[in-house]
Amino acid sequence: MRTEKGAEVSYSVGQVAGFAGVTVRTLHHYDDIGLLAPSERSHAGHRRYSDADLDRLQQILFYRELGFPLDEVAALLDDPDTDPRAHLRRQHELLTARIEKLRKMAAAVEQAMEARTMGINLTPEERFEVFGDKDPEQYAEEAEQRWGGTDAYAESQRRAASYTKDDWKRMQAEVADWGERYDALMAAGEPPAGQAAMDMAEEHRQHICGWFYECSYELHQGLAEMYVADERFKAFYDSMRPGLAVHLRDAITANAARHSG
Amino acid sequence: MRTEKGAEVSYSVGQVAGFAGVTVRTLHHYDDIGLLAPSERSHAGHRRYSDADLDRLQQILFYRELGFPLDEVAALLDDPDTDPRAHLRRQHELLTARIEKLRKMAAAVEQAMEARTMGINLTPEERFEVFGDKDPEQYAEEAEQRWGGTDAYAESQRRAASYTKDDWKRMQAEVADWGERYDALMAAGEPPAGQAAMDMAEEHRQHICGWFYECSYELHQGLAEMYVADERFKAFYDSMRPGLAVHLRDAITANAARHSG
DNA sequence: GCTTGCACCTCACGTCACGTGAGGAGCCAC
DNA sequence: GTGGCTCCTCACGTGACGTGAGGTGCAAGC
Incomplete structure (x- = not known):
């Protein structure tokens, strides 16, 4: 019968701090407040963390990352009715x-970014939709009450943002140029799924990649839907030529399909 | 020439706090430290936030959510070389x-969870891989140095975790039962892509859904890959019957394919 | 005309989760 | 035996606010 000596492994503060990505002070703190008391102390009074302690630490770090205050974490973990699973x-x-919240952000x-590009305020x-924990029902009502006559108010918000910079002008020029060419394309009766329209859609996507963020085909389609769903974005594109927004949405969809196929 | 009266809209602290999802005190604080000084004050000394102020607040909240300290946020936003885009x-x-980090978490x-189910420690x-900002190169070397003889050490870690609860037993029984039936299935020469094997794969997935978390087909496939890639998970399944891990992986893949098609 | 109520104001101390030394002990290597 | 490393225990400092305390401006109701 072999003695399982390896089973009694334990770790010092420094070691634990090392692979857990926290400071020694943090472990001291967790000990002080009774959140994570090492199950043993060495002869010299040094903290020794057992495997079970590490387990608890992992739980703590997860809850901490999720924004729980430490006392709540303690309450959760010390609840005898809750098993580890x-x-x-x-x-x-x-x-x-x-993750879902961050995706929304x-x-x-x-x-x-899109709004800035098109001069939409x-x-x-809308700006803070993603932050506050508003329930969406009292939403519209409240807006009405607070500033009475949302229409006029909202209208005033539609004005262009005035971030006039150097290359901003260049970008605007690019957009205008693209718009003229798309206008011509539609005048020529090109269908959305045609080669020419898809190329313009691809150029639109590249424009976003170049000036803004990495824009995948999937993401591009999401934007396309917004262009027709949101009145203001729709108005922006339709101002280049009536019906352009819808035409572009279909072209983007077709372009995405050809690249994923 | 109409006067654009709506353009001069401004908001009180309460309003801003309302839709930004922060407290009034927070806005006071940001004013105190000079991070967000409202561009105007009313006759009575009340803070009035302009549209541009809201813009800045949005930036602040994004950076804050991303974990930046407020002074750094100020430095970033006040940098004249950086435009809003x-x-x-x-x-x-x-x-x-x-998002990527959270997905890893x-x-x-x-x-x-899988490790717990199979009694793997x-x-x-591995536990803290997702936390600390370790570079993976000094990783193995360090482990060797610190505890010398990783093999024996690691072996000691393989023992079963002893979370013996009531329904834990039931779950283990389910796993064992499933294992016996899968063994029989393989003995009968069933192919991984066959109906019977796919049904067992589906049962495996349902087992996870029931006992643990919502397990999509996509996620299930990820687990399947782990079962063959990680020696210990592989050993767990192969202990039911040699070659079971690989067989199961293929069955899971086939099952996922039939449900997505 | 007066008070009641609401949203705002300015101090100013409290709190949470640690950071940051200060001063000292154990232990291994040269 | 003397650095050098990691560990220890106070104990005060800090960042990002929370939480009253006490006072002001103003519209509504009595």
Whole structure:
């Protein structure tokens, strides 16, 4: 019968801090507040973390990353009615929820860029939609009440943002040039799924890649939908030529399809 | 010539706090430290936030969400060499990076669950891989140096975690039952892409859904790859019957394909 | 005309999760 | 035996606000 000596492994603060990506001070702190007390101390009073302690630390770090205050983390982990699997389950749910929130924030950044490009000024509610934990029902009503006559108010928000820079002009010129060529394309009766229209859609995508963020075909399609769904974006494109927004949406869809196929 | 009266809209602290999802105190604080000084004050000394102020606030909140300290946020936003588009661009990059990190954390949670199910104890480095900002090169070397003889050490870590609960037993029984039936299936010479094997793969997925987290077909495939790539997971399945891990992986792939098609 | 209520104001201290030394102990290597 | 490393325990500092305390401006109701 061999003794399982390796089973009694334990780690010093420095070691734990090392691979857990936290400072020694943090571990001291967790010890102080009773959140993570090492299950043993060495002869010299040094903290020794067991494998189970590491397990708990991992749970702590997950909850911390998810924004829980430490006392709540302690309450959660010390709840005898909750087994470890339940924690992992909950953490998984919270993580996916948080990912979803960040994806929405990324979308908000994309929208903000598009708005800037087209000189559209978003309303405050739109700007911060992704932040505050507003319930959307009292939303419109509140806006009406607070500033009475949302129409006039909203209209005033539509004015161009005035970020006049050097290359900003160049970009605007590019957009205008592209718009003229798209206008001509439609005048020539080119269909959205045709070669010429798809090339213009691709150029549109490249324009975003170059000036803004990395724009995948998938993301590009999302934007295309917004161009027809949101009145203001639609108005921007239709001002180049009536019906351009819808035509462009279809061209973008076709262009995406040809590149994914 | 109409006067654009609507253009001079401005908002009180309460309004701004309302749709930005922050407290009034936070806005006071940002004013105190000079991060966001409202561009105007009312006759009574009340803060009045202009549209441009809201713009800046949005930037602040994005950077804050991304973990920047406020003084750095101020430095970034007050840098005259950086135009607004550059900020949005950077924010978009940081957001996608952060999403990626959270996706990895979710994967770590999944791995932790699988490990628990199979009685595998992960090594500390694996546990915290997703946290610390370790560079992976000095990784193995360091582990060797620190505990000398990683083999014996790692072996000691392989023992079963002892979370013996009530329904834990039931779950283990389910796994064992499933294992026996899969063994029989292979003994009967069923191919991975066959109906029977795919049904077992689907049952495997349902098992995860039931006991753990919502497991999509896509996610299930990711797990399947891990089962053959990681020696310990592979060993777990192959202990039911040699070659089972690979067979299962193929069955899971086939099952995913039939549901996505 | 007066008070009540609401949203705003300015101090100013409290809190949470650590950061950052200060001063000292154990231990291995040269 | 003397650096040098990691560990220890106070204990005060800090960043990003929270939380009253006490006072002002103003529209509505009595």
